[in-house]
Amino acid sequence: MSRVQRGRSKFVRWGQPATAAAIIVVNTVLCWTMAVWPDNVPFSAYIPVAVLAGLFLTPRVLAGVDVAILIAGAYTVVDKNSPPALLGAYAVLVVVMVIMFWVAASRARLGVQGNLGESMLVDLRDRLRTQGELPELPSGWGAELSVLSAYGDSFSGDFLVTSRHDDILELALVDVSGKGIAAGTRSLLLSGAFGGLLGSLPYETFLPAANSYLLRQAWDEGFATAAHAMIDLSTGEYSLGSAGHPPGVRFSAGSGRWEVLEGDEGPVLGVTEGLAFPRIRGQLSRGDALLLYTDGVIEVRNRDLRDGIDRMLGTAERMIGKGFEGMAAKVCTAARAGETDDRAAVLVWRR
Numbered sequence: 001m002s003r004v005q006r007g008r009s010k011f012v013r014w015g016q017p018a019t020a021a022a023i024i025v026v027n028t029v030l031c032w033t034m035a036v037w038p039d040n041v042p043f044s045a046y047i048p049v050a051v052l053a054g055l056f057l058t059p060r061v062l063a064g065v066d067v068a069i070l071i072a073g074a075y076t077v078v079d080k081n082s083p084p085a086l087l088g089a090y091a092v093l094v095v096v097m098v099i100m101f102w103v104a105a106s107r108a109r110l111g112v113q114g115n116l117g118e119s120m121l122v123d124l125r126d127r128l129r130t131q132g133e134l135p136e137l138p139s140g141w142g143a144e145l146s147v148l149s150a151y152g153d154s155f156s157g158d159f160l161v162t163s164r165h166d167d168i169l170e171l172a173l174v175d176v177s178g179k180g181i182a183a184g185t186r187s188l189l190l191s192g193a194f195g196g197l198l199g200s201l202p203y204e205t206f207l208p209a210a211n212s213y214l215l216r217q218a219w220d221e222g223f224a225t226a227a228h229a230m231i232d233l234s235t236g237e238y239s240l241g242s243a244g245h246p247p248g249v250r251f252s253a254g255s256g257r258w259e260v261l262e263g264d265e266g267p268v269l270g271v272t273e274g275l276a277f278p279r280i281r282g283q284l285s286r287g288d289a290l291l292l293y294t295d296g297v298i299e300v301r302n303r304d305l306r307d308g309i310d311r312m313l314g315t316a317e318r319m320i321g322k323g324f325e326g327m328a329a330k331v332c333t334a335a336r337a338g339e340t341d342d343r344a345a346v347l348v349w350r351r
Contacts (some may be wrong), residue, residue, distance in 0.1 A: 013280035023053050023065055046073050046093050054100020058232050062104050066097045074301035105281030134346075135164040138233055140286075143348040146329040150296075150342050155184025158294045167234040172196050172206065173346055175245065175294040176225045183342070190224065203230040207241050207266060207277040214270035223270040227292045229348075234351055236284040241277045244268030246295055246305065248280075249313065251320070251349075253287025258313045273294070289324055289349035291316070296330055311336065324349045 026049055043226050046069060053065045073090055134143045149156035158175040162169070172194055176183045197209050214222055225244040232238070240248050240261060248261045268279030284290060285350050298308030317333045319327050328345040 009098075023049060023057070028045065033054070037255070042089075044089055044092075047096055050093060050097050051100055054097070054104050057104060059101060061102045062101060066101065069097070070094070073174050096345045121188055133162070134160075135162055135169070137164075138167075139168070140351050141233055141348070142324060142351060143346070144325065144328045145344070145346045146332045148332050148339075148342070151339050152185070155187065156342045156344070157183030158296065158342040159187050160344065160346055161191055161195040161198050163195075164200055167232055169231045169233055169348070170203055170206070170229070171231075171292065171346060171348070172198055172210075172226055172228045173245070173292045173294065173344060174224055175296075175342070175344070176224045177221050180205045186219070186222070186224075189217075202239075203239060204279065205337075207243050207269070211243065211267075211269045211275075211277075212273065215273055217270070219270070223268045223296070225268050229292060231284070231348060232289070236288070238284060238290060239279050239281050240290075241279040242266055243277055246293060246298060246309070247318075249309075250282065250284070251289040251316075253285065253290070256320070258291075258316060259310060284348075285351045286350055289347060291328075291331075291345065291347050293331065293345040294343060296337050296343035297335045297345055299341065300336040303336075308336065 017050050040245055050066065050069055053069070057065060070093075073093055118271045134145055137143055145160055147156055147158055147160070157176055157178050160174075161172045161174070164170070174187075174190060174194060176186045176190060178186070193213055194210055197206055197213070201209055206225065208281050210226065211230050216223060223244075225246075226242075227245040227248055228243075229248070230239045242248075243266045245265075247263075247265075249256070250259050252259060261280050261282070263280045264278035266322055267275050291310065295305070298305055300308050312335075315331050316327055317329060324347060328347045332343040335341075337343065
């Protein structure tokens with residue numbers, strides 16, 4: 001057993017009794033101070049103890065501690081001849097205990113107590129972000145990513161997975177059905193699965209494999225859109241496939257204009273098996289760029305998506321004179337959807 005595992009085992013073995021004993025001691029001291037200085041210590045001081053017990057104890061241990069707190073509180077109420085205000089405070093304490101017991105029971109179903117559940121979610125969120133970090137590119141290339149969650153949530157339904165093997169760079173920008181926290185769990189699962197597929201299969205088979213994986217999950221709301229790009233960093237040649245995703249756009253340094261890469265589009269992921277995912281091929285010359293984005297960047301209620309694309313390209317056009325740095329973040333923040341939808345954009349350019 002590793003040192004970390006041994007440390008966790010000791011925590012599980014000793015953490016609950018030690019925490020319960022500490023709370024009982026605090027409760028005893030609190031009861032004594034209320035008896036000695038009844039006018040200086042408010043009865044509401046029991047409430048933080050009940051909250052801490054609910055956060056850090058299992059339901060079984062918590063039930064015993066709550067009984068101890070209630071008995072001590074009842075003694076205090078009786079000792080003060082039960083004025084109405086004190087009875088009201090005692091009723092509030094009972095309500096707080098019921099709520100905290102429900103919280104403890106919910107966490108027990110997950111097998112976590114205290115702040116372990118929050119720590120686990122933070123770790124998963126950080127892993128999701130790490131999965132989408134852009135790899136170091138050779139000189140002559142640049143790239144940046146921007147992901148903004150709906151309403152500023154920690155989790156987003158939009159994510160990027162990347163892979164680089166020698167001079168081959170692969171990017172998959174995915175938009176999971178739903179938004180924000182509601183789509184966060186599916187994003188966490190899919191980012192790990194898609195990250196494992198990316199670079200492990202011939203690039204032409206990535207979208208079919210991702211589609212098959214998503215179908216096997218049999219989620220009620222399990223579809224996703226994706227744009228998958230393969231870029232040869234030695235020649236600038238690229239191949240772009242779409243699964244129900246908004247079309248990518250390419251900036252041509254020769255013409256100084258953005259071009260929408262329209263072509264046959266594959267189906268969204270997770271709906272139908274066996275359909276083809278056509279690909280567009282081209283080449284990035286020096287000064288060119290390829291921009292992928294999710295529908296939150298361009299979608300506006302009651303407006304055609306073309307209007308949203310034109311607006312996005314207008315934002316990108318105004319930034320060309322300053323270079324490509326910061327452009328992905330700018331097109332996300334300038335989206336008409338604002339914080340009501342997840343937004344993501346990834347930009348790769350050749351210097």
